[in-house]
Amino acid sequence: MRKVLKSLPIALVLAIVFQPVFGGNSDRAGQAGATELLINPWARSSGFGSANTASARGLEAQFLNVAGMAFTEKTEVLFTNTQWLVGSGVMINSFGVSQKIGEAGVLGLSIMNMSFGDIEITTTDVPDGGIGTFSPNYLNIGLSYAKSFSNSINGGLTVRVINQNIQNLSATGVAFDAGVSYTTRLGSKDKPKNKDNLQFGIALKNVGPPMKFSGDGLGVRGTVPGGDRSLTLEYRAAQYEMPSSLHIGATYHWRNATLMHQVSGAVNFTSNSFTRDLMNFGLEYSFKNLFMLRGGYVLQLGSDGPDDDVAISALTGPTAGVTVNVPLTKKGSEKKSTLGIDYSFRSTNPFSGVHAIGVRIAL
Numbered sequence: 001m002r003k004v005l006k007s008l009p010i011a012l013v014l015a016i017v018f019q020p021v022f023g024g025n026s027d028r029a030g031q032a033g034a035t036e037l038l039i040n041p042w043a044r045s046s047g048f049g050s051a052n053t054a055s056a057r058g059l060e061a062q063f064l065n066v067a068g069m070a071f072t073e074k075t076e077v078l079f080t081n082t083q084w085l086v087g088s089g090v091m092i093n094s095f096g097v098s099q100k101i102g103e104a105g106v107l108g109l110s111i112m113n114m115s116f117g118d119i120e121i122t123t124t125d126v127p128d129g130g131i132g133t134f135s136p137n138y139l140n141i142g143l144s145y146a147k148s149f150s151n152s153i154n155g156g157l158t159v160r161v162i163n164q165n166i167q168n169l170s171a172t173g174v175a176f177d178a179g180v181s182y183t184t185r186l187g188s189k190d191k192p193k194n195k196d197n198l199q200f201g202i203a204l205k206n207v208g209p210p211m212k213f214s215g216d217g218l219g220v221r222g223t224v225p226g227g228d229r230s231l232t233l234e235y236r237a238a239q240y241e242m243p244s245s246l247h248i249g250a251t252y253h254w255r256n257a258t259l260m261h262q263v264s265g266a267v268n269f270t271s272n273s274f275t276r277d278l279m280n281f282g283l284e285y286s287f288k289n290l291f292m293l294r295g296g297y298v299l300q301l302g303s304d305g306p307d308d309d310v311a312i313s314a315l316t317g318p319t320a321g322v323t324v325n326v327p328l329t330k331k332g333s334e335k336k337s338t339l340g341i342d343y344s345f346r347s348t349n350p351f352s353g354v355h356a357i358g359v360r361i362a363l
Contacts, residue, residue, distance in 0.1 A: 032274035033240030034162050036138050037175065037206045040064070041094035041112045043080050043358035047321015047344030049296015051266040051282030053249030054181060054201030058362070059098040062108050062144050065179035065203040065247065066156035070146035072098045072106045073362070080342070080358030085314065085351040089117040094358075104148040106156075114138035121167075134167035144177075154181045160206075168217035175208035175242050196253065203247040210239035246271040249280075262286040275313065277301040282319075292323040315354070317347040328361075337363045 040046040042060040053065045059078045061068030075098070082092040096110030116136045120129030140163075146156030158177035164170065181201040218235045249268035255261070268280040279301060284294035296319040321344035328337040340360035347353050 031241065032243040033171075033211055034164065034173065034175070034206075035243050036112070036114050036140065037160070037162065038243055038245070039084070039092065041080060041082060041092055042078070043321065043342035043344040043356040044323055046346060046356055047296065047319055047342070048266065048282040048284060048294045049280045049298055049319045051249065051268045051280035051296050052251055053203055053247045053268045054199040055251035055264065055266060059096045059108055059110065062096065062110055062142055062158060065181055065201045065249070066144050066146055066158045066177055067154040067179040067181040067201065067203070068146070069098055069106050069108050069144055069156055070104070070148045070154040072100050072108075074100050075363040077361045078358060080356055082354060082356040084114070084354055085348055086353055086355060087351050091115050106146045108144040108146070110142045112140040136166045139163045152183045152185065155179065162211070166217070169213050169215040171211045171213040173208060173211035173242070175206045177203065177205045179203035197255075199251045201247075201249045205247065206242045206244045208242045210241050212239045213237045241274070244273040260288055278313070290325050294322070295320045314348045314351065315346055317349065319344065319346045321345070337361070
């Protein structure tokens with residue numbers, strides 16, 4: 001408990017320092033770019049309402065709080081397919097691998113690809129299309145390192161490369177994530193097996209220099225006034241900022257004496273720099289770590305007035321998910337490997353929700 005009290009001033013200082021940057025100002029909504037960085041591409045944590053900033057473990061923690069990636073036991077491979085905003089035709093495929101190096105370090109790599117299908121090409125001369133299609137594509141590549149500094153404190157850093165492109169325009173940028181998690185020792189004297197009942201986490205995400213589009217799509221043919229010569233003119237593209245955010249969360253686990261049943265409750269506060277702040281709530285039941293059922297809720301904070309009932313985010317509302325873990329090794333074996341199947345649903349308004357299904361191999 002004393003360690004918790006010593007950590008509170010640090011969290012308070014961080015909140016004061018970043019308060020001018022993270023104001024949850026809805027007036028700035030739409031002014032940031034690369035907003036795909038705000039999308040949770042993984043099935044397990046998204047079904048939890050993305051509330052487990054403090055307790056995310058393994059490769060999925062790279063999105064929520066990279067410090068949790070330090071809990072990777074050896075090797076973890078993860079793939080998730082997401083039907084984004086069902087009815088829009090947008091699909092997200094995510095792949096990642098994490099590997100423990102040394103006694104306390106973990107190295108992780110993830111790739112997120114967001115495709116929008118084929119879109120008709122239209123011009124001022126041919127507004128109805130019929131001259132072909134183009135396929136926008138977003139690609140994010142994250143490289144992370146996390147380390148356990150003690151039995152209670154973990155930290156990590158992510159460097160993420162972002163690329164957005166269409167047929168004749170592209171933009172490339174870089175963003176950084178950093179996170180710290182703290183596990184208390186509450187209850188460890190009376191119940192030695194329950195050493196991590198209460199956990200705290202703080203993460204700073206998507207901090208980086210502005211991005212800018214460039215390419216032939218900014219060029220236009222023009223004629224010199226008073227002459228018959230044509231020139232190619234290029235528009236100047238405006239820069240756009242990264243959608244930076246600050247996340248502060250806590251998780252508490254209730255376990256029975258045999259550790260057969262576990263119930264976890266999580267809460268997370270998200271301070272967005274370019275839109276309204278969010279509160280994330282999550283609840284999960286686990287049976288022998290083989291079957292997990294979870295749910296969550298995302299609450300949008302603040303409004304522009306008493307009559308404002310417009311949601312800035314389409315993802316506010318309930319979430320749900322389920323996980324089935326299948327052991328790949330014999331019972332009693334020192335080396336435990338599992339195959340996990342994760343599914344999550346996120347309600348949206350409008351569209352018909354978000355469905356994600358993932359496969360996880362832990363060696």
